[in-house]
Amino acid sequence: MARQIGIDLGSANTLVYLKDAGIILNAPTVISIDKNTGKDLCIGANAKKMLGKTPSNIKVSRPIAEGVINDMDDTTLFISRLLEKAELVSFFSRPDAYVCVPIKSTEVERRALQTAVFEAGTRNVNLVREPLAAAVGAGLRVLSARGCMIVDIGAGTTECAVISRGDLVVSRSQKIAGANLDRAIMNYFYNERRIEIGELTAERLKIKLAVANQKINRGEAQVLGRNLKNGMVIAGVATSKEIYYAIKPTLASIVHQIKITLEATPPELTSDVHSSGIVLTGGGALIPGIAEYISAELKMKVSIAPKPLESVCIGIGKMLESDGELNKILYKD
Numbered sequence: 001m002a003r004q005i006g007i008d009l010g011s012a013n014t015l016v017y018l019k020d021a022g023i024i025l026n027a028p029t030v031i032s033i034d035k036n037t038g039k040d041l042c043i044g045a046n047a048k049k050m051l052g053k054t055p056s057n058i059k060v061s062r063p064i065a066e067g068v069i070n071d072m073d074d075t076t077l078f079i080s081r082l083l084e085k086a087e088l089v090s091f092f093s094r095p096d097a098y099v100c101v102p103i104k105s106t107e108v109e110r111r112a113l114q115t116a117v118f119e120a121g122t123r124n125v126n127l128v129r130e131p132l133a134a135a136v137g138a139g140l141r142v143l144s145a146r147g148c149m150i151v152d153i154g155a156g157t158t159e160c161a162v163i164s165r166g167d168l169v170v171s172r173s174q175k176i177a178g179a180n181l182d183r184a185i186m187n188y189f190y191n192e193r194r195i196e197i198g199e200l201t202a203e204r205l206k207i208k209l210a211v212a213n214q215k216i217n218r219g220e221a222q223v224l225g226r227n228l229k230n231g232m233v234i235a236g237v238a239t240s241k242e243i244y245y246a247i248k249p250t251l252a253s254i255v256h257q258i259k260i261t262l263e264a265t266p267p268e269l270t271s272d273v274h275s276s277g278i279v280l281t282g283g284g285a286l287i288p289g290i291a292e293y294i295s296a297e298l299k300m301k302v303s304i305a306p307k308p309l310e311s312v313c314i315g316i317g318k319m320l321e322s323d324g325e326l327n328k329i330l331y332k333d
């Protein structure tokens with residue numbers, strides 16, 4: 001029998017689950033390619049380090065943007081290299097793949113995803129609705145009639161979903177997430193400090209200093225950028241307070257999206273969600289104070305999934321390992 005794998009192909013990170021083994025791969029969704037030969041140079045963390053630092057003959061690509069394929073060839077190449085690395089594909093063995101797909105993706109985007117994963121060396125490609133996998137991975141009782149709510153704040157999208165009886169009752173997807181927080185930090189430095197910083201620097205500052213509540217202070221960090229006055233490199237210090245002000249409007253948009261999802265939820269399920277609370281997952285859930293911030297804004301209980309960066313992949317894994325109802329929800333359209 002063919003091996004079964006689950007893939008969470010995220011805008012920032014890709015994780016692969018192998019049935020009976022667990023999560024076997026976790027790498028940034030980045031690939032670098034030699035433009036002259038068309039050959040790939042490296043993928044994952046090594047390729048990510050090259051972002052913004054390469055000569056003109058090398059392209060560093062993030063093939064997934066806002067949860068969907070941005071470049072078909074680069075995506076196929078990225079997945080093939082990843083699967084080869086884990087020795088999951090060969091001439092004699094093609095695994096069956098279960099790939100997560102964002103809820104609001106179009107038919108064309110879904111087909112593109114299936115084609116890319118198939119061409120990367122898999123046998124059958126099945127699509128799994130991402131918020132369901134995230135909820136299962138976060139430990140929510142998705143099969144229960146009582147409604148529960150998951151909010152996945154990834155890099156490219158924030159997906160909010162209310163789930164009951166193994167199905168999505170209300171779901172919304174917004175293209176505002178971690179990458180927008182990085183951009184907000186870049187804009188802040190550009191406008192307020194007149195310093196141009198790169199995407200990786202902004203992400204590093206976010207991970208080190210971001211807070212969702214101004215009472216939390218994470219101190220300060222060194223920042224290197226380009227002085228807009230004279231074009232020279234400048235070293236400065238960024239504080240947690242500054243990062244908080246930079247990202248505050250983006251966090252408010254994320255809360256607004258959760259609010260809209262709740263407003264569209266049938267009253268019976270809203271009361272279930274009120275009593276069980278909202279569970280946050282995705283990299284954005286790691287911002288200190290975010291659960292308290294959302295809880296104060298919505299006057300609801302909010303908690304964080306045990307492993308926010310892995311929830312989706314853990315969820316596909318649990319579905320693959322289950323012989324019962326949990327496995328059946330894998331196959332619904």
Ligand SMILES: Nc1ncnc2c1ncn2[C@@H]1O[C@H](COP(=O)(O)OP(=O)(O)OP(=O)(O)O)[C@@H](O)[C@H]1O
Pocket residue numbers: 009010011012013014066067153154155156157158177178179203206207210281282283284286287308309
């Ligand atoms: N400790 C942290 N604090 C704040 N943000 C973080 C932290 N760790 C990672 N992130 C951010 O989380 C995002 C990655 O999260 P995740 O892996 O859930 O996204 P993804 O699944 O690749 O994206 P998407 O689901 O939108 O396609 C990135 O924007 C990253 O900068």
Ligand SMILES: [Mg+2]
Pocket residue numbers: 010011152154155282312
């Ligand atoms: Mg994700």
